[in-house]
Amino acid sequence: MFTGIVEELGTIVARDDLSDSARITVAGPLVISDAGHGDSIAVNGVCLTVVDYGEGRFTVDVMAETLHRSSLGGLEPGSRVNLERAMAAGGRFGGHIVQGHVDGVGEVVSVSPSDNWTVIRIALPAALSRYVVEKGSITVDGVSLTVSAVGDDWFEISLIPTTLAETNLGIAEPGRTVNLEVDVIAKYVERLHSQATRGE
Incomplete structure (x- = not known):
């Protein structure tokens, strides 16, 4: 993990x-x-x-x-x-639960820098959109991030200077593909809910 x-x-x-x-x-x-x-x-x-x-x-x-x-x-x-x-058993849990199992590939749509942060919009596969919520967690190219805005087929992340300097998202350009892993808890909840509604 x-x-x-x-x-x-x-x-x-x-x-x-x-x-x-x-x-x-x-x-x-x-x-x-x-x-x-x-x-x-x-x-x-x-x-x-x-x-x-x-x-x-x-x-x-x-x-x-x-x-x-x-x-x-x-x-x-x-x-x-x-x-x-991989996280050590006694390590500090600084991000969120990440399995390293990519759920899909997104594409950088736009990069909008400002004085103190940069907003990146990413198009995502339709099958993943239901798992992405504003203020929720998502992993982009292995980076644990908070969703700052979301649409039907896209989401945005707001990156501080440290993230821009210490990850490859700092050199992201429109058209680049990125690995996406949605919050695993959302997938488990969906599975449990679907089984409950079917009476399993």
């Missing part, structure tokens, strides 16, 4: 495309400092398993399903990615 508090802005240093997967190497000296083989690291909000590591880098295998269902398919050497280690 993760919390959506990005620990490090990493860089893709290599990508090897295989027949049904890709092997990606990421520079992330902080997140790999105490990691080992088999540990989980969220890369742009996608929970991935470390298969090799050393010299401030780690390598992950990404299956075709993940490449197709997330924005990881568009990564290439030089891409900046948000990194977070």
Whole structure:
């Protein structure tokens, strides 16, 4: 489990495309400092398993399903990615419950900077719109954020300078795709409600 508090802005240093997967190497000296083989690291909000590591880098295998269902398919050497280690059992819970399981891919519609923050509007898949509410939590490329406004097929997030400086959302431009994970509690509530109304 993760919390959506990005620990490090990493860089893709290599990508090897295989027949049904890709092997990606990421520079992330902080997140790999105490990691080992088999540990989980969220890369742009996608929970991935470390298969090799050393010299401030780690390598992950990404299956075709993940490449197709997330924005990881568009990564290439030089891409900046948000990194977070799995939460330790006694760790501080700074964001919200994040599983690292992407629910869909959104697209940046607009970026509106002001003196003290920047508002980003993101178009989201219709199937996810019911889970997104104003002042609710959402994960965008692995960053735990609060929804500041919402429409039928979009939502907005308001980013402070720290988030802009320490995550790849600071370089977001219209047209860029981002990984979205909605609040898992909302999905559980919906499932329980649907079963209750059917009398299960």
